Each structure stands twice: as structure tokens, then as C-alpha cells.
Amino acid sequence: MKNLILLFLALGCAMSSRAAIHTETVEYKQGDATLEGFLAYDDSISSKRPGVLVVHQWLGLTDYEKRRATMLAQLGYVAFCADIYGKDSRPKNVQEAGALAGKYKSDRQLLRARVNAGLDVLEKNPLVDTSRVAAIGYCFGGTTVIELARSGADLNGVVSFHGGLDSPTPADGKNIKCKVLALAGADDPFQKPDDLTAFESEMRDNKVDWQIVFYGGAVHAFTQPDPGFVNAGAKYNEKADKRSWEAMKSFFAEIFQ
């Protein structure tokens, strides 16, 4: 039986690799704010499947996150990129990005409301099996998906790629119902030792199912090949990028069983 399943899986892969990935821009609301997300799925599959929310870096929703959503769609998931900042708030430079990210990081209730609005859009998609949903995020988005977990969202898991793990309200760890996977650069200068210790305590104290991986030689933004991201503490690292993607896939294989 197991072998038969493997055979069907291989045939399934053969079919899906010929399929087109459907993508579309989706406008939605949170309170009075108008947000503009991005949906991607394989339209050759008609059955319900797991859904994955993707949360953007500090520069807002860019082609980077859209590429990740497309990669997730190619893996057979419905992927939806949330827009935290709003349709009319696309930072044009790192100064604007820093100001916007800072605004949401210092207003966690608003951040939670915005990311939950994105999750709602994903879960209302008729292709999504709402019993199998996860969220991933990069940098600012890596912070945001853990905040989503802290909001008590009913998910199977969250994956934070080089995200800040700090919390102004660590007691909210008690709300976390889902599994947490943090993927971090071992040499990330933005990952403060005190924040790491506090995060570990938060997870431990609240008996969260959590894991953290440190990639040696990797600094901040290790999955981001855009040379515009390179600075003293941030640089693309191909090995850590590939390894972290594999770690996410392995995590999904477990939580979407």
C-alpha cells in the first residue's frame, strides 16, 4: 500500500509540474484600512488543500513574497501573501520601511489585527482545507507570524525565517495553540541574545511545541537574494536559504499529516 502511495505521489508530481500556477491580487479590509494581498495556487487541482499565509519583510509586500507564494503553490498549497501596511503604504526606501515596521512592532494589537485579517482571507478561500493552515514570514513577517500565534489564532503551525522573536507581552505565550518553528542565522546581529533567551523562556513557560534552528555562517535576511538587502548585518546565504526551505517543508509534512 505504502509503495502504491509512493507511485501515485510520483505520478502526482509528474502531473502537477505541468500545471499552471494561478495568481491574483486580492483587495480586502481590516477596520477602515484597505489592504492588497496576493493569492497563488495550482489551478489544476480541484480538491481542498492546506493553506499557507505568507507575511512580508519590512519593505512590505514585494515580488520576493510573491515568489515564495508561487513556490508554495507549486508544492500544492494555497498561498496568500498578507498585506500588513495597507494598499497605499508601500515603502519606497529603507527609511520608510523602518518607520512602518517600527509602527507595527510597537503596536502589537494592530499588528495582530492586520495579520489575522490576512488569515481570514486565506481561510475563506474555498480551496483551503481550514483544518490544515500555517503561516510563514520573513524578517518583520517572521516576527508577525509569532505574534499571530500569540493572538491565539487557530493554526497548525508558524515558521519564522530570520524574524525578531522578542515580545513586549511574553505572558501572551499562553495563547499559543500551534507549533512554532524559528529558523535563525547563527550570526544574525539583529537577533539579540536577551531576546532569544526571553523567547525560549516564553515557549518553555507556556509549554509550546517549539523548535529553533541556527544556521552557522548566516546573518540577517539569509533567504533574501536581493542585493539591495545587503548591509553590515544582512546578507543572502544560499545554503541557509535552501536548508531553511527544506526545514519548512519537513515541518509542513508533519503538521499537515
Next chain:
Amino acid sequence: MKNLILLFLALGCAMSSRAAIHTETVEYKQGDATLEGFLAYDDSISSKRPGVLVVHQWLGLTDYEKRRATMLAQLGYVAFCADIYGKDSRPKNVQEAGALAGKYKSDRQLLRARVNAGLDVLEKNPLVDTSRVAAIGYCFGGTTVIELARSGADLNGVVSFHGGLDSPTPADGKNIKCKVLALAGADDPFQKPDDLTAFESEMRDNKVDWQIVFYGGAVHAFTQPDPGFVNAGAKYNEKADKRSWEAMKSFFAEIFQ
């Protein structure tokens, strides 16, 4: 072409799952010492394949390591369990185990000689593709495989499962040629923070390709289901066991490409 490969892989799995795993005890020498290891491979495959050395816990070579070797053989590898202590040195209780493990941990040159003797046996096996070799170890064996790397052994990678990561000679990190993956319990009381910090510095200073994974909720010996191992700081953790095995498989997929 890719799809054809997937199809053949599925058919290959279907065939190999019917195959018998050949196992045998192998006597070998290191200096004057007589050692007794354990070999496992799938004898339905005739071609050369990657080899994996397995290094035992402080209790010496037991059925536990033999089971891991058999699991590795089922994955298509030639697996060989090294015997560090010697044929006539099988600890009968934890006191004897502690004394033996302590002896080798305080004589790293002897430990390196013993583990390299096991590696030699593996690499001389005609079924092993000597360009694709790794070592894994548990607890004491997890320390030993990193010591093997520090000896300058020509391997693709080592995987340490809940092993002590300390080194009396951190400068030997310069000899490490292979990739290092450490899999650790986030709550392992035997994993001293200072040892962790020193290990990270050793890896970093010597530009080793290294990674470490911490499993939340896992203490020492998290892969060991034998209730005899349970104590204040050691306990089996099924989730961390399965996740660490998957992490090893993913690492092998990368290093044995």
C-alpha cells in the same frame, strides 16, 4: 526527465522494501585492542552507496545502535556501528558506563583513534562509495562524531544527537573538513550553556559549515525509548526523536548529492 526519476524512485522504494537487510558482527582491531562492531546493509542492492558510521551511547554498542544501523540500511545506506570500548568492555550498569565514557572523553586522542578505526572498517567495505560517507552518534557517540571531525577525518558530514559538544582543544576545530549538524534538546540539563557557547565559537572561528537544532521540551537522550535511560535529566521524546531523524535524512540528502 525529473518526473521519470521520481517514478523510478517510487518503483525503487517498492522493490527495496521487499529486500532483506543483511546484518553481521565484525571483529576488528585498533592497536592491540579487539573491537566488535555491527554491519547492516540492504543486500538486494549491488551498487556502491553512501556509508554511515554509527557511534554508540555511554552504555556501549547495544541493540539500540543496531536498530539505528538497520534503519539506515533500510534507507539504502551501508551502516556500521563502531565499538569504541572494545569487545570485552561491555558496561553492565550506569556506573561502569560512566567510568568508560569518562575514560574516553578525557583521552580524546584515544577516542579519535578508536572512532577512526571504525571508520576504516566502513570505508573498506566494497559496497561503500567512499566519496559519500557520514557519521552519526548518540549522547557519548554524539560527542565522538564531532571528535572524529576534529581529527580531520575526510567525511561529508557528522550528525550529533544529544551529544556533549565540549572540547578540551577547541583549536582543533581548524581540522574540521566536513559539515556538522548538532541536534539538541532545548531543555537538556547536560548541555551546559558554556559548552554550547564554546562549541559555537569553535565552529565560527574555524569557518566550519555547521548547524544546530534545539527541540523544545526535549531533555537528554530524547531519541532513546529504553525506560532504563529515564532519569532526572533524560527522557524519550517521540516528537524530537522523529524530527531529529528527519533532520538527519534531510542533511544526508544534501551531503550525499
